[in-house]
Amino acid sequence: MKKIPVLIAGGGPVGMTLARTLASFGIRCLLVERNASTTRHPKMDITNGRSMELFRRLGVVEKLRAVAVPEENNFDVSWITSLTGRELHRFRYPSVIEKRAEILARNDGTQPREPAMRVSQVMIEPVLQAAILNHPLVDARWGVAFEDFEQDADGVTATLRTVETGATEQVRCDFLAGCDGGSSIVRDKLGIGLEGRAAVAHRYMIHFRSDARDILQAFGVAWHYQTARGTLIAQDDKDTWTLQTRPPPGVDVPNLDPDAVLEAWVGRPFAREILVANPWFTHLLLAERYRGGRVFLAGDSAHQYIPTGGYGMNTGIGDAVDLGWKLAATLKGYAGPGLLGSYEAERRPVGHRNRLASERHTGVRIKIGELYERIADPDVLAREIAALGNAENESWGVEFGYRYDGVEPDPVKYEPTTAPGARLPSTFLRDGSALYDRLGPWFTLLVFGNADPSPLIDAAPAPLDIVMVDDPVAPIYEARLVLVRPDTHVAWRGNACADGRAVWRQVLA
Incomplete structure (x- = not known):
């Protein structure tokens, strides 16, 4: 065996x-x-x-980015009347190139080490x-x-x-x-x-290939074009797209014609090749x-x-x-x-919180759908959509602020902290290197100023890298000694360590 x-x-x-x-x-x-x-x-x-x-x-990461949408393309989310109508409101988000520049310019611990990827x-x-x-x-x-x-x-x-x-x-x-x-x-x-809730909503997915960018990106490059009837996702901003929509009411879903559904949503004929089409349920x-x-x-x-x-x-x-x-x-x-045992204790609360966030974002989409039904004036509709916002793509607290110490972060705003259990804030050091890139594969002890790391080094039962940081970013890290786990969450912090063995027992036992 x-x-x-x-x-x-x-x-x-x-x-x-x-x-x-x-x-x-x-x-x-x-x-x-x-x-x-x-x-x-x-x-x-x-x-x-x-x-x-x-x-x-x-x-x-580099090999993943090589197959992604070009780094100069935006992450915009656009609400429209239709692809043959008008654009109502565009939530604008930077490209990977623009986001990298923002990360370097701010360097205050609020930014990720890596931009997202479409x-x-x-x-x-x-x-x-x-x-x-x-x-x-x-x-x-x-x-x-x-x-x-x-x-x-x-x-x-x-x-x-x-x-x-x-x-x-x-x-x-x-x-x-x-x-x-x-x-x-x-x-x-x-x-x-x-x-929780199974089969919350019935959806119909059509994944297709088309060169008709003049029609499918009628208002310019955008990650999502959205109406009350569904979302068109630009998978590569070139020729691959996905429409996520609702099956028409009263229609026998297994016998749906994906070409008819797609053309009805787009609003005009266009050349395409359907790759995959199927109904599915959200949960x-x-x-x-x-x-x-x-x-x-x-x-x-x-x-x-x-x-x-x-x-x-x-x-x-x-x-x-x-x-x-x-x-x-x-x-x-x-x-x-x-x-x-800490795996479930840490990850299940994250799973629960992210389920609630997904439900909240869906609630906003439902409200926008109701706006489409009751507001005929497109200018008024546009203002109402803008007022509801797009937390779905702006919940930085959910994305980066999750913690393993029981503290619930603001779901939208990310506040950098080195509280044990939190994700280590990312910064760039004076020499231009990223602190994240200096972390070891196992544990890393960040030492700021003249703090004495020897109790933690002498007692370490696992591989430990030491990174000395004499840099203006030091105040972001809130303590003179910060012990970082392999997943870049903070394991322990303090200005001094009296008992290294006790710290390691808490971290690894």
Whole structure:
């Protein structure tokens, strides 16, 4: 029987990110995905700044950006009467190039290390796949289905099936990660229920290719063109698009003609090739637990959201990195058994808060839809849309401000802090280097001024990098000693350390 430290069920972005994270810490893993290849469905179209920071740590950010929308293109969200009508209000957001300039100019800890990225999941998955297929510590298999598992005190025995031949095999692992989506077999076998609301709304997705930019970007480049009847997403600002709309009332959805739906929304004939079209349901669901013994849930198996805000995959990337470094620390003997218990304690509240945020953003869209129905004057409608705002794409507190100490941040405004549990603020130092880029792969101790780091260094049970910072940005970090975890969250801070062993017990036990 094959033995492996970690088995990952599911080869979507979350499963592949977990595999890459484990490999970066020297942990072998086996990833299995029942589908024969990466997805053809667009699913998500924004990788937020926090996920990009984490992808940078994993060494894949440049390859991801190479398949994304050109960096000079904006992230604008535009409400219109129709593509043949007029633009009502445009919420303007900077391009990657413009955002990088803003990050450097402000340098006050409020900004991300990396701007967000406009890209379809269709494009992300092959990049992540290449990053693990070429890694000697990852055994990644597509066309292999996860079927069942049993666990005992010492490990997990899983049953796998090769889809093409039907042949089955059993593998033994220390830990199993269920990254197998909304219909998770792993979650089902653990007997973990979902709380919240299923099938909140019925949607119809049409993913298509067209060169008709004069029609599909009638008011200039924009990430989203939106009406009360749906959203047209520019996947690459060139020839690939996705329309997310509602099935017409009273229509037999399985027999919908996607060409007719698409042309009705656009409002005029145009040349196109439909790639994928299907109905689907939105959900607002959260797993009751993220763990059962040696088995963990991450990504859509743990939470499912309405896409407003883009929290689905992005929350899952945070899950994968949090779980990955904790599994690695446990397997390498750096941590006590309590560290794995902190995965659910930290990530489930984030999952819950992001579900609420997605629901709030959907509520705003519903209000805008009601405005379309009762306001005929486009100038009045435009003012009302502007007044409601677009927190859906401006909730920096949700994106960067989430904390693991029980404090609920402002969902819109991000306030930099080094309170233990918070994400480390990102700044650029006097020499032009990014502080984030000087962090070590495991733990990093930031030392400001003449603070004495020796108690923490002498007691360190895990690899520890020391970064001395003599720089004007020092006040942003609020203490003279700041201990940073592998996921760039603050583990501990203080102006002095009297008992290094006690600190490390708290951080790793």
